[in-house]
Every structure is written in structure tokens, then in C-alpha cells.
Amino acid sequence: MPRFEGAPVALPLQQPDANRPLPRVQIPGSSQLRPGSVQTQGLPANRVALRILVIGPTPEDPGLQAWRALLDQLGANYEVLYAATQELTPGFLEDANGGRFQAILLSSNNLPYEVSPGRFESAFSGDEWRLLWDYQRRYAVRSVSLYTFPGPGTPNTWEADPEDYPEDYCIRSVRPAGYEGVPTDNRATNPPGDPPDNPPVWMTLTPEGRGVFSYLNPNAEIPIQNAYLYPARLATAQESPGCLVQPLLQDTEGNVLGVLSRSSDGRERIALTFASNPYLLHTQLLGYGLIRWATRGLFIGERRHILAVDVDDWGLESDWWDDALQPGDPLRYRPQTFRLSAQDAWSLYQQQRQLNASYPLSNGFMLNLAFNGRGVNLGAAASCNPGVSSSDPLSSLTKCLASRMRWVNHTRDHPSMDNITDPAALRFQIAENTRLANQMGLWYSPKTLKTGELSGLGWYRSPAPAPVIPPALPSECPAVSGPTGPGADEPRKDFGLICANQSMLDRAVELGIRYIHGNYSVKSHQPPCPICGVVLRPGLLMIPVWPTNIAYTVTTPAEATSFYNYIYAPGGRFPYWPRALTYEEILDQETNLALYHLQVSASSHYFHQANLREYAPGRSLVFDYLNRLMQKYTSYYSIPVLNPSWDEIGAYVAERTQHTALLQAGITAFWDRSQNLVTISAPAGISGVLFFTGTAQGMSWVYGGDTVSKVSLSAGQELRFSYHPGE
Template identity: 25%
Template sequence: MTRRAVPVVPVVLLLLASLVATALTTPPASAASPRVEMRVLVVTDGQPEVEAVRDALTAGGVPIDVVDLADPVRPHLDAAALTLPDDVPHSRYQGVVLPNESPEALTPAELAAVHDLEREFGLRQINALITALPATGLAEPSDTTGWSGQVDGITTQLTPAAKADGFGDMRGPVPVDGDTWAEIGTPLPGYTPLLTATSPDGGRSGAVAGVLAVDGREELGLALTFEAGSTQFTALAPGLIEWLTRGTHLGVRRDWFAVHVDDVLLPDARWVVGAHCAYGADCPPGIAAVPTIRMTAADVEYAAAWSAQHGLRLDLAFNGAGSAAAVPNGEDPLLAALVAHKTAFGFLNHTWSHLYLGCVRDYSVTPWRCATVPILGWTRYVPGSEIEDQIARNLEFARVHGLPLDPEELVTGEHSGLRGDEEMAEDNPWLAGALDAEGVRTIASDASKEPAQRRIGAALTVPRHPIDLDYDTATFAETVDQYAWSHTSRADGGDGTCEADGGCVPALERSDPAAAFAQVIVLAEAAKALGHVLGNDPRPHYVHQPQLTEDRTLYPVLEKVLDGHGALYTEARPVLVPTMTQSRDELRRQADWAAAAPTVRAWVQDGAVTVVGDGLVPLTMPAGSSFGEAYGTTRSAWVQVSGERRV
């Protein structure tokens, strides 16, 4: 094929249901019962397809051992490396992932040892990328059968056999990204198609993924290219894991999607089309004034109805000072609407006035810098008392007006107080004490700057993914102009900052902003967000209140994400909307498990699972069990263990 050139640790047996309902009456294990460790062997040659499978296993919490074929001192794969000494047959692995059906760097003896292991213990194998050949179960494409070439933008289809074995929570259609090569093959005897496709010209159809039953073994091979972020792979990844492990494995996957809307009640600066600046923020003298952007009561009505219709709660991060400033001597219609619809939303403390809580800013230079103490040169920071006041005043505002919120959750303005700005290499040294004093246990951070969770005093961060609709844009025209400026190359009329990381998009057609927004920005931003949803990522996403008013640019992006997910999966795999604290806890569990997973012991014997550890263990079991909660094609949960138990 042409290529593109979590917390566990001392001993507990989990009392779990058996793999099928009737297994509750299974007799105790005999002395000769084989034992299979709950780990996956990944043999990699570094190609994107096998690395994508590796990443998906890791993201799902499945423990793996990796053999790098390029490593000159890699272990030799033989019976001693693949099994454990024991009184009974004992496999080190429950499944095997190879780059293809017969990697060149794997000796024939090693491949034979892998196949022997699979036969003895009934293990399955995934071949990350295959070509259509008799050895993979597909007839080689010819003038009369099969097809090979670019399949950009086609939609493949899962078969009933796929839905019956690992992919039962999928609707069937699986879209394929651009820059994808596939070999559409005609199945040979012993091959069961799982994913079928038709050539772009409509002339040939066949399989692009399926299972070859050979020599008492099963190999699932994929005959189309992909990488970790490809739509076709992220959609199929949960099913691939369930097929490989037969639905019993360590690790838990969920599809998370929370959306935070910052600056609610505040007015925001407005982008000036053609001037490449936001009036009131960074426009030079001489730019004509434009009005600020602030939601209306009608926007609240619309948001509440939209949320109910789409089953997606919006969490509003509000600043009480914005309401007091908007209507100094009367009732604020926006606040009244929020109070009237308070059960439709979540609410987050965004501090009283959105004050920057890092260093004291010196605006005598452009861009700003941190002010320093004269002579001594020490950085001046916003004092802890002011941080505490910003938190407390907004909490009091919420109490007075009856806005429900968790006082332990906080979103600072611009994620300020935390390191991340060019001038802020470290946190404000007064921040941790102020958070502790006000009882804050969850604080938002920017995932584009700090993707990992960390501790600040007694609080844990929740990194949030930005949806790239800027805080100063409320109309299609403003959004397209600002997006084009910051996301296109200098040659295409942008500021060129995207050139540093290769993230530039093609020039946007600005004569029809609504069309450019729908055809470029919505697709790009929704694709990124859907990738997070499908990647077992509990980090929230965030935008700002201008996206809920005027042209209401947020909704098309969210609808594209929800529609994309709904087109892939049935109601058995719903989108989950965590609170900020739930996101915090899930991130903490995942990080703790990632640290513990390399040393945890777990195995399957006689259809029962035994786990040795001390802490939280993520565990997935087949649908026929009574363990955990149903999600997708399996049942799963995080379980506290300490000791050893067995069913």
C-alpha cells in the first residue's frame, strides 16, 4: 500500500459478574485453568497507524507493553517473553497489535511465537495497516476486482458482523478524512468484512477492514490509512479496543463535552473589521468607535430553549460587576432573564469584575509588561486580599440574586493568576493562599498552554480547550475577519502567526461572511472539539458571551459536534456533560491511573477478573455482566480496590 511519506496499587479481588449471565454458576477454577493477564502487547515500527492504535489504548486506560522494532536492544519475542512461569498456562497479554500482518523487522520465529500464543489462549490480533493480499484475506486489486487509491471524503459502512462484535453502539456510516489511501478488496474464504467502501467513482465496492480467521486465530486488519486524529480512526477506536479484548479490559472510556461561556454580564470589546484590532482593547488612536458586545434577555431565552432541545447544558461564567455597571440605578434585564432561567444553565464564579489577577500590568509599553518595584526590580503582583475580594464579592452577588453555583469552582479572568502569559512564567505567589482562604478547590486553566492538571494550594486545575471564536466577535463578518487575520499566512492576508506551528488555513472568502463561517470556521472548530469528545477527554471547552448574541455564532459549532457524534453512535453511547468538579475528578483519576497502570496486576481466569492493587481501578466488562454502568457496548466503572477478590 502506498503510504503518506489511572490510581492502583496493594491487593483486592473485584467481585464482578462473569462474562455471560449464566457464568454466575461457573464452578471454581481447576488447577489447569489458563490465566490471561489484562495487558496488550503493541509491536510498533513507528508508522502513524500503529501509533494511533497505541495512543487509543493509552487514552482509554488500557495497560500496554511496547516493543519498538527500531530499538536495537528490544526484547526478542519468544515463549519466555510472551508467557509467565506458573502452575497453569499463563499469558502475559490479552491481545496483540502489530503494524501489519508480517512486520519486516520481526523474525519468522518471533511471529510464529506470537501466533502460538494467540492460538493457545484464544487471543486476538490487530494489524494496524494491511494491503489487500491473500495473506490478509483480500484479493489483490486488479482490472476486474477491488480498487486502490485516494478515498478522500467518502463514507464507509460497518457490516452487521461488526455491530455484533465490538461495534454495536455505532450506527454504521463512518466518514473518511481527506488525504486517505485505501485498498478496497474482495473478501476471500475465511475473511469477515467489518467495514466496506465504494470507490470514489462508484465503480467498485469491497472491504477496507475485516477479520481473517486463520490457523485457529483471528486477525483484524485495516486497509486504509489513518493517524491518531483521523475521523475514521477516532470513530472506530472504542470498537477496536472492545473487539481486541472481547470487552474485558482495564480502562474506562466516555465521550465528554462540557461548554463554558465566559464574561456573562460583562460587555466585551468589539473587533473592528478591516482594522485588525478590538476597539477598547488594542486599537490604535484614530479608529472610529464601535459599540461593545453584551448579551440580551432574548439571548438568554434562546440559549435556554436551545440547551433543552439539544440536551447540552451551557455553563455560564459570570461577573457580577457587569450587571451593576450596565444598569447602575435599575434592574438589569439580562440578569433578570438569567435568574428566571437559572435551572437551564450551570453557573461559574468568574470573579467580580474580571480583574487581571497575575502581576500588576504596566500599560506604558505595548505589549504590556509586568510592573516592578523601583530599584529592587521585583515583580509586583496583585495582592492576595484583592484576589479574595474578587472571589467573595461575586459569590455574594450570586447569593443575593439566587444564582446557583458551586463556591469551590472558579474561573479567573483570562485564566489570570496562573502562569502561562509570556510575562507570567510562574503563578502569582499570592494565588494559592487566596484560593485556600476562599475554599476554592477547582480552578480553570487554559489547555492550549497547560494541558496537564496540577495542584495550586488545595485546588486542582481543570484545563479548558478554547473554541477559537474570539472574545471580541459577535457577527459572522467580525468572526471571519478576525479568524482570517489570526489563522492565515501573510501571503493570504493574515498576521502570519500561524506559520510558526503550521496551523494556517486557506484564505477565507470574506465577501460572504456567513458562508465562509459555515464552510470553514464551523467545520474546523467542530472537528477539533469532536476529536476531544471521541478521545476520552473530560476537559471542558470554553468561549465567551459574544458568541451567544447577535449572529449567535456558537450554536452552529456545537450543533456540528453533536450531529457528528450522533451520526456515528447510537443512544447507547451518549455525550456526557460533566460539571467542572466532575471534570477535575476524572482528570485526576486518569492521571493517577496512568502512573499506576504499568505496575498493576490483573488477569482473567475462568471468565472471572482478579485485580491486585490499592486505589481506584478503571474496569470494563461485557454487556452481559452486572458490573458498573452500561455505556457503549460494555459496562464499566472506577472501582476502589485494596486486597484481592475474585468471582
């Protein structure tokens, strides 16, 4: 679905690429190797690298993409083997230091790829499967299969029927036609409330599953949508001699959808019987627990759930949407503008308090209010009485809320920064706004800047054929449009960060700005990894924020619905849905997106001051959204969201950017389990912050029951510490 304030953004969570059955395969090159028969002499079987191996047939495999996305979100140390084109060899799994991998993550249990139209083979030969199993057995390395056939065969004896399953994970199909799988809803554009082609399957945690996925709500009902699945049952002792198994996940009929098992040769494994891709809710909910289990709780990387919401243009007025418009009508607004009242401001504080009371996992949540100093009156007396007699009641309430909200620099006047080149004018917009914020006593993030309309960063309107205002841009960049004339009504275009306003960036650094907001809808603003920033200058990091489809001009549910359908309903500017949506359906879609973003990034969603209007007692569009989002979050999770200030978010993203640079430069980390000793070494020539989970070193904390550590490593530094599993 497009975002109105930027380039089109695909709607995640409804991607259909996982909704396909797992093909039957032939396993080529079968020899009569048995588990444990591939031996490499003289290697220390207790020493493994803190590195994860991901195995999939091809880069396009949805399960492999899911693993990569989950690991990138954590900042994990991992390597990928594309099994259709890369051979698994003893030298790949082991070297002179010991085992090269602490955990194995399979995209599926049979690694299928199409060798000719309609004919599939396993990307691993029989010898490669045996080699992998022997490595796991000797080094006590766990594995997870993300998409698994329930088989009729016995563990490790695929030679009896060399199709479908190298091993069966101690589960059996409950359907005679189990190979075909069960499709769930596969209509990517199905609005909420419309009958799906196939309904979702609801999945719950077993008592054993609550241990593996301890961060989830133990009573969570998880929908499997847009994904094939294979309902299963546990194999009997006669069907799988020597195979020990526990159910982790089940459907409403008691069918098994995930298991933890120990093979007859002692290998520990988890298998899920449904498909995944990076955008599916069940993938995001279960992924962390699978990785944590596979690594025995010790791994490079960490996770946290950050809930941040910005509301722009505090103190200013905005255009006001005319909700009488219909799709296809000329765009127009009401003749009057909208500005928050003191009553609106006091109500939003009460709504914030109510959100925290209703949802303890919101963890003391506060809004980030993007402040424009032009809109306030310094002389107005502070008051928490919305009926105060004041030269500007909103300014009086602003002083009351100064330490009860968080505040961000949004420039004094909210000008476009695309074409202001005068250093004095730029300093005035940034520094004067900070001075006014300090005069108002605001709890303010002085290192963070959000420009008006996220301008000045190479995403702007350009006229044709002649320039109106010469920009401070490289000669190859198109000119910037003026406020009127050619190009003024054109949509913004992404010309790349090379076309950012360099004078504006220079002034930002000069004035102590360290973090500047970009726009996730703009391709050139998207960072190279999920929790990274884009370095614009030494010491200046761009962190994109998420737009929403609640327009800056709307104040009530009726207005929000009118605008949304003006854009996305049939006949709209960007028609997407097959019919107009209701306000409740819009909230559902927007909070589905927000829940996904909350799990995969460390940034905020942004609204505008008109969206805070108290349209009914104790109600506003922003808090309708937040209450719906927290309702969903608490139905799935038992761990709190985090709500840092924007300066704290910036510092965290900067450190995660360093962390990623260390991984890319080739950090080395080993766990010697015979001595309970961990050794981590930074590569030569690069230093930075490294995060890891499972033990307390350096600066450490506990989140979701897991100990997380942050250490600063200088180039070539070696860190050694003892580690005892379960400590």
C-alpha cells in the same frame, strides 16, 4: 493552526503522516516453523493478564502512535514492543503466572522498517512471527492489524513468497498493482469545498461490522482521508483453505476494507486495509471497537464522551470587533462595547432547548456560564420576560436562568491574576463572587475556578527590558507587564507553572477551590495523559480547557469571519489558509477540531458572552457551533454525549489521574478463564481509583452498551470477583 488566545496549536485531523503506502518487506531469518510448533510446557494456558501488547517496528510508526493514543485515552493497561530493536521471546510473552497479554495490537501486518535506503524488512523474523502466533493460539488471544496488505498467498505460508505478508487474513487485492495502495486527500491545508488532490473514500459498516462497532451510527458514512488504503475482496475457500472470514467495513463499490477472520490454526483476527494515525477521524471512530473486540470486552480503563461548553464573562461588557478591518490593517475595535441584552439571554435558553429537541444524543445539554459578580444587580427582580422593566433586565433574566444553566466562578471583577499578591484582594475576587452567585440562586460549581484570561498560571506578558510590576514569583521568573507601558501589547508567553502566582494558588486552596482551569494551547498546562490533570497543590488540580477561533469580540457571522480571516487568511497575523474562508467553512473547521477533542479529552471549549448575541431570530454563534457539532456527532455515533457540571468533570479527571498513577506504579490484574475469576491487586505504597470495563463491581454504570466499574483500591489491596464473558 495557531489559536489566537495562546501558543500555536497544530491542526489535528489533517496530519499527512499516515498517507504513505505500506512498504514491501523481506522477512528475515526464515525457518520452516509451522503454527503450533513452538510449545512451552507446564504453563496455565487459561490464565492471562489484563494487559494489552502493542507491537510496532519503531516509536515513529504512525500505526503504533495511533494504538498508544487510543489506549491512553481509555486509561488501558498496556505494554509496547518496538520490534526493530527488541526481540520477541517466550519469556516476554509468558511467565510463571501464565500469559502476560490478553490481546495483541499490531501497527501493521508486516511491521516494516527501513534497514537501508529503499530496502525494508519486517521487524520480526520468521521465528518471532511463529512464536507470536503460537502464543495467540494456545491462550486464545485475539489480534488486530491496523494496516494490512491484501495478499495473494495462503494463510501462514509466507515461505512460498517471503515478501509483504506473514499471513494474508483471508483477503485478496482487487487491483493488479495492489502493493502501491490508493492515496486519499493529502493536502493538509486544503480548505473545505476546494477540490482535493485525491477524494476521500467513504466507508460503511457491514451487518457484522455493526456488531463490532455497535456504538456507531449503523448508517454512518466514514471518510478515509489522508491515508493510503488497499481495497480488497474476500478470499475463496480454494485460495485460503480453512480460513473463515467476515467483512466488517466496505467502500461504496463494495470493496472490503476491514475483516474479521479465523486462521486455519484457530486464531481470531481483525485486519484493516488502510493507514491510521492518532489524529484521523476514522482512527478515533473505529479504535474503541477494535480494542473492545480484541480484549473480549474486559479491560482496564473506560471511555466516555463529554460535551462541555463554557461561555465566559457573564454580566460584563467586552470589546466589539470592527468588521471593516482587513488583513494588514492596524488592530482596532468599535468605540462602543458589547453586553448581552435580556432578549439575548432568553433566546440562548430557547436555543439550548431546541438543541436538545433536535439532537436527543445531546442528553439534556446545558451551557456552563462563567459568572462575574460585578456585572449583576442583586436588587433586580427575577423575571423570564425579556421585556421586563428592571434596574438591569439582564440580571432579572439571570435569576430566571439560575437553574436552567450551569455556572462557574470567573472572579468578581475579571482582573488579571498574574500580579495580584495581596491575600485579601485575592480572597475578595474568589469568595465574593461565590457569595454573589449564591445570592442570585445560581446552579454553581463552588469547587471550580476560572480566572480572567486564564491568568495566574505562568502564562503572561513580560516587559523588556525593565519590570513594571514585581510579581509574586520565584526570582528566576520574568516580571509581569503592567496594563500599560512596556510589554502591555506583547503576546503572552509560557514561562511554566513554576512562574504561577503562588499567592493566588494558596488562596484558592484556602477557599475550597479544587479545580482550576488552564489552557490547552499552553504547553506547560498540558497534562501528562489525555484525561489527567496537573497537580498544583495537594487537593488543587489544574484542568486545561480548549480555546476556539471564535473571538471574544465578535457577535455575528460577518464579524466572526472578518476576525478569523484577519488572523489566518493571506496577509493576516498568522497566515495559514491559502485563501479567506467563509463562515460555513470556519464552522466546519472548528467543529472538526471540537469533535476530535470530544473523543480524546474530558474538558470544555470556551467562548465569550458576545458570542451569545441573538444575531438573527433563534441564532447565535455559540449555538451555530453546537448544532453543527451535534450534527456531525450523531452522523457517526449512536451513544449520547455526557454533560456533567464542572465540579463533576473535575472529580472525574482527578479520579482518572489516580487511575493513571496506579497503572504507572504497576498494578497487576489477571483473568483465570478456567475458573471465570478476575484478580486485581494494587501496588504497595499507592492507593487510588481504578476504572475497568466489562463487568459490574464497586460503583458501576452502563455507557454505550458497556458496563463500566469504578473501585477504590488501597495500597496492596487485592480485589477478586467472578466474571463470565457476555454477562
